[in-house]
Amino acid sequence: MTSTVDTPSRWAVPVLGFGTFAxxxxxxxxxxxxPQLSDTLGVSMSTAGQVVTAFALTCALVAPLLVAATAGWRRRPVLLLAVAVYLIGNIATAVAPSFPLVLAAQVVAAAGAGLFVPTAAVTASALVPEDRRGRAIAAVTTGFTAATALGAPLGTALGAVSGWRMTMWFVAGLAVLGLLGVLRLVPADVAAPTPESLRARFAPLADRRVLVVLATTLIGFTAVYLPYTYIAAVFAPATAGSGIRLAVLMFLLGVIGTIGNFAAGGLADRIGGRKVVALALAWLVVSLLVLPLTTGSFGLATTEIVFFGIAAFAITTPQQHRLITLSPGSASVLVSLNAAILYLAIAASGIIGAIGIEWAGAQYLGFIAAALAAVALLLSLRD
Structure with missing residues (x-):
């Protein structure tokens, strides 16, 4: 990877992290x-949940094609295009009169999001010396954790007060800030990396150990996002339908998840990513098994969120650590593959959760997620 950047702003990498947050x-x-989508658009909760599935599937399946199509472009135009597409999709969502149009608009938004994140990671790594590239990529991907800890709760609270359409305008506003930040702070002369053939891009998949780690990510994060995607339904008894209480739970989960993620990263440096992931998955299984017992009151729900959150996002950094350790020369490719798998996990959570709600009810999603986490734990131990 090469770059022709002369003096990049010290705020260039942070603004890329903010873009990922947006x-x-x-x-x-x-x-x-x-809940608001379901009520105002006249669809069931499980049907409304498919907007999450559509977004994640688009990021996982369409975005890699867009990344390949723009591989020869300089990085800033790609970033600006990605944010612009994302912005258009969310404005369209905010004014969409029906659920099918909301789905279509979110597919557009997801195409922009899916193009932005890997491009931002590659750009960040090109802006710093080689020995700081890992930290630069981590700074970008930390934007996702911040989105969970801050963006999602703020948007949820705003939706509770002013409706979900105002939430989408809030998201569009974040995109505008991200667009201006990229335009102002990311150098125009960041060169594209040397294009890789599809064979080279997917060569690491020939390593069985890489496949096992990626499979662990897929199943483990499906277990994590199963209760998160339907958090409003799972904790409905505890929140009594209050969007503000739901936002508090989401904020708490994000903060605890951020702490767990950073702690897991430091622990992975000391004892290795494999052990940290195994510990986190075992903890996750226990937290999901007790989840159905904690949804009846807000106090129990907050305790469960803390217990669940410590393990849920403690898997993220150690999994990336494991992949980079397996093949340091393919680090950027492996991180992008891991991100695609993560999106597939989110999509799978929307589908499996919808089926679980229809068959057994939202209160039992914890048991389904616990079974998936147990499978992920067994897979993880095979590496």
Whole structure:
């Protein structure tokens, strides 16, 4: 990877992290406004949940094609295009009169989000010396954690007070700030990396250990996002339908998840990512098994959120640590593959959760998620 940047702003990498925060907020805030979507658009909760599935599937399946199509462009035009597409999609969502049009608009927004995130990671790594590239990529991906901790709760609270359409305008506003930040602070002369053939891009998948780690990400994060995607339905008894209480739970989950993620990263440096992931998944299984017992009161719900949140996002950094350790020379490719798998997990959570709600009820999603986490734990131990 080469760059022709002369003197990049010291704020260039942070603004790329903010951009990731902006595009991540849309996906995560959708879970908080599902009740409003369901009510105002006349669809069931499980049907409304498919907006999360559509967003995530687009990021996982369409975005890699867009990344390949823009591989030869300089980085800033790609970033600006990505944010602009994302912005258009969210404005269209805010004014869409029906659920099918909301789905279509979110597919557009997701195409922009999916193009932005890997491009931002590559751009960040090109802006710093080689020995700081890992930290630069981490700074960008931390935007997702911030979206969970801050963006989604704020958007959920706003939706509770002013309706879900105002939430989408809030998300669009974040996109405008991200667009201006990229235009002002990211250098125009960041060169594109040397284009890779599809064979080279997917060569790491020939390593069985890489496949096992990616499978662990897929199943483990499906377990994490199963209760998160339908958090409004799962904790409905505890929140009594209050959007503000739901926002508090989401904020608490995001803060605890951020702490857990940073702690897990430091622990992975000391004892290795494999052990940290195994510990986090075992903790996750226990927290999901007790989840159905904690949805009856707000006090129990907050305790469960803390317990669940410590493990839920403690998997993120150690999984990336494991992949980079397996093949340091393919780090950027492996991180992008892991991100695509993460989106697939979010999409799977929307589908599996909808089926679970229809068959057994939202209160039992914790048991389904616990079974998935147990499978992920077994897979993780095979590496």
């Amino acid at each position: 595009v991540g907020t849309c996906e995560f805030v959708l879970a908080g406004v599902l």
